[in-house]
Amino acid sequence: MRIESIDFFYLSMPKVTAEADGSQDALVVRVAAGGLVGYGECEAAPLPSIAALICPLSHGSCQPVKDSVLGQKLNTREDIQRISQLVAYQSMDLLQAAHTYSGIEMALWDLLGKSLNEPVWTLLGYKNSYPKTPYFSVLFGDEPAITLERAKESRQKGFQAAKFGWGPIGTGTASEDREHFQAAREGLENDGILLVDTGQIFGDDVEKASQRIKAMEEANVLWFEEPFHAHALKEYGELAKRSRKIKIAGGEGAHHSSMAKHLIDFGKIGYVQIDCGRIGGISPAKLVADHAVASGVTYVNHTFTSHLALSASLQPYAGLKNHEICEYPGQPKSLALAITKTHLEPDKNRQVRAPEKPGLGIDINLEGLTNYMVDVSIEVNGRSLYRTPQL
Amino acid sequence: MRIESIDFFYLSMPKVTAEADGSQDALVVRVAAGGLVGYGECEAAPLPSIAALICPLSHGSCQPVKDSVLGQKLNTREDIQRISQLVAYQSMDLLQAAHTYSGIEMALWDLLGKSLNEPVWTLLGYKNSYPKTPYFSVLFGDEPAITLERAKESRQKGFQAAKFGWGPIGTGTASEDREHFQAAREGLENDGILLVDTGQIFGDDVEKASQRIKAMEEANVLWFEEPFHAHALKEYGELAKRSRKIKIAGGEGAHHSSMAKHLIDFGKIGYVQIDCGRIGGISPAKLVADHAVASGVTYVNHTFTSHLALSASLQPYAGLKNHEICEYPGQPKSLALAITKTHLEPDKNRQVRAPEKPGLGIDINLEGLTNYMVDVSIEVNGRSLYRTPQL
Known part of the structure; x- marks a missing residue:
């Protein structure tokens, strides 16, 4: 054709x-x-x-x-x-x-x-589309009390993992941030998986970012996401060196597969997060997934919008059984839900997977x-x- | 204000x-x-x-x-x-x-x-605006005979250095490219400075790029510019390793100062070429110039358009006496010349420099x-x- x-x-x-x-x-x-x-x-x-x-x-x-x-x-x-x-x-x-x-x-x-x-995942060479554990992706509240509410809500909705992003983090002191991390941990209870996304707030300031590590360790944060701007390879690498327990995550800003690979190779991230809607589509994301596997790094999708974007972003790592965390739009605006008739609802184990239907398997509304x-x-x-x- | x-x-x-x-x-x-x-x-x-x-x-x-x-x-x-x-x-x-x-x-x-x-260069902290030796920037001809003509023309116009770019290079065989390098050398005579720009034609194919090194050495090429796409840090580094006599040049695709710094640190380029019209303006270019100085790499402007862009692109390294090569639009279209009343014409020594007048020192037409x-x-x-x- x-x-x-x-x-x-x-x-x-x-x-x-x-x-x-x-x-x-x-x-x-x-x-x-x-x-x-x-x-x-x-x-x-x-x-x-x-x-x-x-x-x-x-x-x-x-x-x-x-x-x-x-x-x-x-x-x-x-x-x-x-x-x-x-x-x-x-x-x-x-x-x-x-x-x-x-x-x-x-x-x-x-x-x-x-x-x-x-x-699509078959065309990419995968034999199976493995279930992924979605995390609930929300923003930090303006106050720790709101962060606490949102953490509780994510558990009530049945999510085991939740990511808190942006909001006031990094705009005030490290001890103010600590209160939010503690509130999120309290709301998620001890067995919830807590992820923190700071949305490039530290620019290229390794010191300022490092000041948050201790409080993250106390709150048992799994990953510290996007401390710096998308090109700050050396700063990522330096923070990774200083942060032994908490893994650094990043990659959503990559608009070329090499950018994400360099975050792995030079930035020493532990989780590479790819948005197929920015990196050039599904193929370059698959290249990053292959490189992540070869490098012992975990691949994660970056998706904050529709279930069309969600299906696309699941394809590049659908067949990677051990890369099982998945970003799942927690509170999207109505338009994001209105785009598709198909929604990738969590199954009885609260997991989602890339559809078995041809193509991206999504019916547009x-x-x-x-x-x-x-x-x-x-x-x-x-x-x-x-x-x-x-x- | x-x-x-x-x-x-x-x-x-x-x-x-x-x-x-x-x-x-x-x-x-x-x-x-x-x-x-x-x-x-x-x-x-x-x-x-x-x-x-x-x-x-x-x-x-x-x-x-x-x-x-x-x-x-x-x-x-x-x-x-x-x-x-x-x-x-x-x-x-x-x-x-x-x-x-x-x-x-x-x-x-x-x-x-x-x-x-x-x-502007005073505001950037420089005490002097040193003269730069402009190279005549043209495209390779479709045939070696046209490349030869253009090389002769650059000498007739009084330029000691000329850069040949794009055209058929990399689209055919290495021996076809050799004929162009030889033609350019012939036209520039033995004492002319010959620069080659391959405009990302090799993508990320280190082997194919490497095949051109010997012919460049024979033609006494000073630099081998932009073999790969702007994010190919490792490929740049690998080619630099294989090319001892010829220095690798790159950086015009940088849209953040860190991208250009990484080309220096990881890509091992010998010349860093910055377009102030892409990298975010004059300040990030100055950061790259500082890093080039600290790294023993030569800074060069990238300018193919107007003399407004030329003045802007000279500012970040105006005060670096030993970084004296300068890209100078050789055959711009009439619109590029029409943009300004001021043109930075070469002086009696055939050199140009950032203007002494306030700001960028350029009157718009x-x-x-x-x-x-x-x-x-x-x-x-x-x-x-x-x-x-x-x-």
């Missing part, structure tokens, strides 16, 4: 705030080929990603993403590799291209799986999309380059 | 082709504060960069770039650092932000210099901009978010 069309749908909640919740908007991708459609989702700023899809040519290595995808042959996984390489080369100077292409690449896998009647659709129009020199497409 | 406005002007040649020439379009930035204006230039895809400036908020760490800049105080260099950190933190999930902000950051330095009546202006309109839910501003 040949790739006939790429449609980008920008969805948004009626009101978007500056809270850390990334499920307030979405960019859903539909690709058509051979009478089939595949879907994907960019975990990215919608408008700049749309612009990177359709912008005018700047020069040979700054081409709009669509020019490397439309009309291409798609029959095998090698075709996806070839298209990915073409995008990387022809858009090397277009920074947003990796985020833009991520959703397209997912859709290509979805299409290929549907056309071959295989789930077209009516759901309609309710959140953002109408975009981009004109250049009087010519319309983009208008929100018909569903 | 407070930052009152940010205007982005998208310029383009009437016809843009897929050749490697990055001067076919431009994105000029004007920032106003305290009755002054400063100018900068993003070396980036214009439309996605505009979108990253003005897009709707996605969430707390995916904010449009303008929200971290407009209204900010600007009186000292620390203010620029503070604004840069705010952009990095509040737009951490907006990949295009680094390219978008690069031109703004230059304009902030230009503004600050004008307001303090100092050239408003009429010149008019001739190439692209009219852009972006509407979201019926609201106009961007229209090409008045000059």
Whole structure:
């Protein structure tokens, strides 16, 4: 089959705030080929990603993403590799291209799986889709009492593991942060798995990040996530050296498989967290999973949005039995749930897994999309380059 | 002063082709504060960069770039650092932000210099702006005969050094490439400095890149530039190990100072090439220059466009006497020359230097901009978010 069309749908909640919740908007991708459609989702700023899809040519290595995808042959996984390489080369100077292409690449896998009647994880070479233990992913409260409430709620909902992120952590003193870690531990009880995500708040300040380690140890935190910005390889490595009990986690900011591999090799992280909606799709995430296995590092998905994104993000490590933690959007905004008819609900053991159905195994809820659709129009020199497409 | 406005002007040649020439379009930035204006230039895809400036908020760490800049105080260099950190933190999930902000950051330095009546390099802590030896930067010909012609032309124009880039190199055999290297050497004569830029053509294939080393040695090439993609730290390091006589050069793809530092530390490059229009502006480039000095690596600017970009890119290493090679746009498109009234012409010794005048020391040619202006309109839910501003 040949790739006939790429449609980008920008969805948004009626009101978007500056809270850390990334499920307030979405960019859903539909690709058509051979009478089939595949879907994907960019975990990215919608408008700049749309612009990177359709912008005018700047020069040979700054081409709009669509020019490397439309009309291409798609029959095998090698075709996806070839298209990915073409995008990387022809858009090397277009920074947003990796985020833009991520959703397209997912859709290509979805299409290929549907056309071959295989789930994506089979096409990636896995024999099984193993169950994963989802952790409940929420934000720290503004006060420890709210953090405590959220921890209790995650247990009430049946989650054994919970991740607390962002909020006031790192903005005040280490002892203020300690109160939040203690509150989360109290709410999760002694046997709950506690994960902490500090959302790059320490920039590249190893000292400040190190000051939180002791309180994390006291609260029996499993991992200390994203202390620094995505390029701070040396700072990651230094913190890992100082933090023997607590493992460092990171990788969601990777927009190339090498970035995540370097976090493993030079940053000495213990958990590598990949968002298929940013790293360039499912194939580069699989490369990272392979490297994690070879390096004794645990692979984890990064997903804070829809169950379409969740299925895509489970594929690269579906067959890795021992890599069993999985990020599961705990309190997404309504739009994230509205995107799909299929929801990957935890089974009776409270575990989730990548679907057995062909492609990504997710049915899209077209009516759901309609309710959140953002109408975009981009004109250049009087010519319309983009208008929100018909569903 | 407070930052009152940010205007982005998208310029383009009437016809843009897929050749490697990055001067076919431009994105000029004007920032106003305290009755002054400063100018900068993003070396980036214009439309996605505009979108990253003005897009709707996605969430707390995916904010449009303008929200971290407009209204900010600007009186000292620390203010620029503070604004840069705010952009990095509040737009951490907006990949295009680094390219978008690069031109703004230059304009902030230009503004600050004008307001303090100092050239930017003084504000960066340098006492002198040393002369640099420009190399003539051109593309390889389709045939060795054309490469030969271009090499002769560079000598006729009085350049002692010339860089040949892209074209057919790496797309055929190593012996075909050898003919081009020989042709370039012949045209430059024995005492000319020959630089080779392969524009990421080898992806991450160390073997294929290594096959070109012998022919480069024969042609007495000084550096082998950008063999691999911007994140291929290990491949850079491996090639450097295999290439003892020829130094490896790279860094133009860096969109964060750490990326360039890692190319030095892990990629073992001998020349680090920074484009201030991509790396986040002049300050992160200065960090790289400091690290280059400390590491015994030579800093070089990357500039293929206007003399506004050229002045900006000279500032971070203006005071480094021994880092004297400088990329100089050899055959830019007419729009790149039309952007400025000031052109940094080589002096009687055929050398150029960062201007002594306040700020970036470049007068913008408003009429010149008019001739190439692209009219852009972006509407979201019926609201106009961007229209090409008045000059």
